[in-house]
Amino acid sequence: MTDRxxxxxxxxxxxxxxxxxxxxxxxxxxxxxxxHDLAGLVEQLNQSGLASPSGKLWTEAIYREEMATLGA
Structure with missing residues (x-):
């Protein structure tokens, strides 16, 4: 039995x-x-080359929306 x-x-x-x-x-x-701050994280995501779901550059608002969607 696995410990949950x-x-x-x-x-x-x-x-x-x-x-x-x-x-x-x-x-x-x-x-x-x-x-560890949102602005820096968004900047790093944009530098990583990973597009946001809309294909636009990441913004703080887009990041928050995506985290809410993925966390639902």
């Missing part, structure tokens, strides 16, 4: 999409680089 508290994906309903994996990787790289 040791399962890092216990709340996952499905496997992440390629886009979600790439976004997560880009966010992790930003945090690893010492970026």
């Amino acid at each position: 508290y040791l399962d890092p994906h216990q709340a996952r309903q499905r496997t992440p999409t390629t886009y979600e994996d790439l976004l997560g990787d880009a966010i992790e790289r930003a945090f690893a680089a010492g970026i």
Whole structure:
């Protein structure tokens, strides 16, 4: 029997999409680089080359909206 508290994906309903994996990787790289504020994170996402869902440059508003969508 697996201890449910040791399962890092216990709340996952499905496997992440390629886009979600790439976004997560880009966010992790930003945090690893010492970026912890939203403005810096958005700038790093734009420099990473990963487009926002609309294909536009990332903004704080687009980032918030995307996190709300993915977290729903």
